[in-house]
Amino acid sequence: METIRIGAGAGMETDRLQPALDLIVKGNIDYIVFECLAERTISLAQLRKLEDPSKGYNTMLEYRLEKALPLAYQHNVKVITNMGAANVRAAAELAVKIAAKHQLPLKVAAVYGDDIFSRIDKYYECPLMEKPNLKLGDLKDYIVSANAYIGYEGIYEALENGADVVITGRSTDTALFMAPAIYRFGWRNSLDKTATCAIAGHLIECSAQVSGGYFAVPGKKEVPDLWNLGFPIAEINERGEVFITKLEEAGGCVTTATCKEQLLYEIHDPANYLTPDVIADCSKISFEEIAKDRVKVTGVTGKPKPDTLKVSVGYLDSYIATIEVSYGGWKCVERAELLVASVKKRVEAMYGESVQELRSDIMGINSLLPGRRPPCEQALSEVRARVSIRVKNKRIAEEIIYECGSNVLNGPGGGGGRVESVKRVVSVLSILIPGEDVNINVEYMEV
Amino acid sequence: MKLLEIAHSRTGDKGDISNISVIVYNMKDYELIADKITATRVKNFFKDIVHGDVLRYEIPSIGALNFVMHGALGGGVTRSLAIDPHGKTLSQFLLEIDV
Numbered sequence: 001m002e003t004i005r006i007g008a009g010a011g012m013e014t015d016r017l018q019p020a021l022d023l024i025v026k027g028n029i030d031y032i033v034f035e036c037l038a039e040r041t042i043s044l045a046q047l048r049k050l051e052d053p054s055k056g057y058n059t060m061l062e063y064r065l066e067k068a069l070p071l072a073y074q075h076n077v078k079v080i081t082n083m084g085a086a087n088v089r090a091a092a093e094l095a096v097k098i099a100a101k102h103q104l105p106l107k108v109a110a111v112y113g114d115d116i117f118s119r120i121d122k123y124y125e126c127p128l129m130e131k132p133n134l135k136l137g138d139l140k141d142y143i144v145s146a147n148a149y150i151g152y153e154g155i156y157e158a159l160e161n162g163a164d165v166v167i168t169g170r171s172t173d174t175a176l177f178m179a180p181a182i183y184r185f186g187w188r189n190s191l192d193k194t195a196t197c198a199i200a201g202h203l204i205e206c207s208a209q210v211s212g213g214y215f216a217v218p219g220k221k222e223v224p225d226l227w228n229l230g231f232p233i234a235e236i237n238e239r240g241e242v243f244i245t246k247l248e249e250a251g252g253c254v255t256t257a258t259c260k261e262q263l264l265y266e267i268h269d270p271a272n273y274l275t276p277d278v279i280a281d282c283s284k285i286s287f288e289e290i291a292k293d294r295v296k297v298t299g300v301t302g303k304p305k306p307d308t309l310k311v312s313v314g315y316l317d318s319y320i321a322t323i324e325v326s327y328g329g330w331k332c333v334e335r336a337e338l339l340v341a342s343v344k345k346r347v348e349a350m351y352g353e354s355v356q357e358l359r360s361d362i363m364g365i366n367s368l369l370p371g372r373r374p375p376c377e378q379a380l381s382e383v384r385a386r387v388s389i390r391v392k393n394k395r396i397a398e399e400i401i402y403e404c405g406s407n408v409l410n411g412p413g414g415g416g417g418r419v420e421s422v423k424r425v426v427s428v429l430s431i432l433i434p435g436e437d438v439n440i441n442v443e444y445m446e447v
Numbered sequence: 448m449k450l451l452e453i454a455h456s457r458t459g460d461k462g463d464i465s466n467i468s469v470i471v472y473n474m475k476d477y478e479l480i481a482d483k484i485t486a487t488r489v490k491n492f493f494k495d496i497v498h499g500d501v502l503r504y505e506i507p508s509i510g511a512l513n514f515v516m517h518g519a520l521g522g523g524v525t526r527s528l529a530i531d532p533h534g535k536t537l538s539q540f541l542l543e544i545d546v
Contacts, residue, residue, distance in 0.1 A: 264468035266459030359528040371495025388528040427525040
């Protein structure tokens with residue numbers, strides 16, 4: 001029976017590379033997919049592009065392709081990635097340059113269409129999905145990027161035209177994985193098969209999160225050789241059966257438990273998993289461990305795709321000043337609380353009118369889940385105090401650090417490990433636009 | 448009995464929404480968690496951080512519940528002041544709940 005094996009090469013912007021190279025060499029895979037965009041990644045990439053028009057693609061692109069392309073060519077593995085981020089053309093040109101350097105006769109495809117920033121003013125009247133009482137136009141002075149989540153069509157076309165390397169911007173994570181299977185098996189018109197591919201993609205899009213990462217709890221959920229986690233492979237056959245697996249010699253594990261956790265990761269209604277290509281229904285999904293580290297996925301069905309596309313809009317939001325100091329030994333909690341109270345009072349006194357939001361935490365007690373107190377704080381041997389302050393203006397954030405920092409000299413006794421920082425915040429909100437507003441096109445470059 | 452004895456869990460994030468799965472190790476325990484771990488209880492457990500609704504989805508075929516918590520991430524992953532803006536650590540707190 002004809003099968004296709006798709007390896008996950010990355011699950012985040014800066015994911016490690018070696019497990020991907022291992023899959024290319026030893027995984028008997030047909031495709032390696034580097035999925036490298038989170039909600040905000042492309043907005044930050046857009047800012048890098050504004051500073052330097054030749055940049056704006058993934059910061060690890062060159063590192064990854066330098067090592068991956070020669071191996072991929074040698075093992076007949078095609079590469080699909082959204083590492084184009086905010087500058088797909090520059091990323092594709094770099095891929096061509098790297099291929100040429102290694103004398104690899106590769107055809108590189110650049111998929112365009114997701115970036116709608118140049119016509120964003122057309123949508124100022126659209127309500128923001130997350131804040132329906134506001135319109136996009138309310139952010140207009142601060143918008144830095146606008147990218148529609150596009151589906152698999154452009155990648156499909158690139159594969160149809162013989163591309164060896166396909167580079168996109170903000171395509172959905174799932175589209176990167178769906179395209180090869182739908183292309184190979186001619187499933188464009190099958191909703192159930194398309195949805196099955198979407199879920200196969202969803203299961204491996206976060207790389208090791210389905211093969212033992214983000215999972216281990218010593219004594220309860222053991223993961224073999226966590227230090228050497230292998231990235232996952234989705235094997236899809238012409239009957240539409242999906243198997244999730246990994247390299248036998250790699251660390252980690254693929255079990256029904258790892259698959260179930262990853263299935264529900266970032267999914268809301270399991271009966272309506274929205275993608276631009278299909279609405280997948282996994283409310284009746286099942287997983288079966290048919291061999292060690294080999295899980296069969298069944299029961300996914302599909303419904304027609306939505307009429308709209310989601311657009312992620314990045315905007316310059318604010319600046320966050322953060323102050324941290326650690327305390328240990330006797331009365332460490334009391335001293336951390338004194339630091340927090342002092343910093344808050346000083347910020348309020350000097351910059352109260354500028355502060356949009358302030359949060360304080362005692363790490364070791366309540367920084368992850370505020371409101372809870374441990375039963376015995378006296379037993380804690382160390383804690384870390386943290387105060388973070390949001391202001392609109394960078395200069396004020398820096399001044400807050402100048403005037404309310406230096407808390408080793410000016411704070412409670414025995415404080416150490418001081419960290420003070422100012423962070424620019426680029427936030428993301430979303431709108432929905434008609435699907436027909438986005439035109440996908442593909443450019444080919446050859447070595 | 449604590450939930451952690453019979454179930455495992457993972458947190459995901461989208462904007463200002465956190466979702467937490469609760470998955471039984473053994474399918475025979477599904478009805479117990481479906482009965483005991485209600486959306487109201489989860490909302491109450493996270494009352495200090497969740498400012499919106501908590502919805503519960505059931506996936507009996509894999510013995511899982513999915514809690515979708517709106518207004519849970521300090522205004523959104525990209526702007527939260529929290530040390531863990533994604534709320535990735537929340538699932539393991541929920542497992543300490545009594546069943």
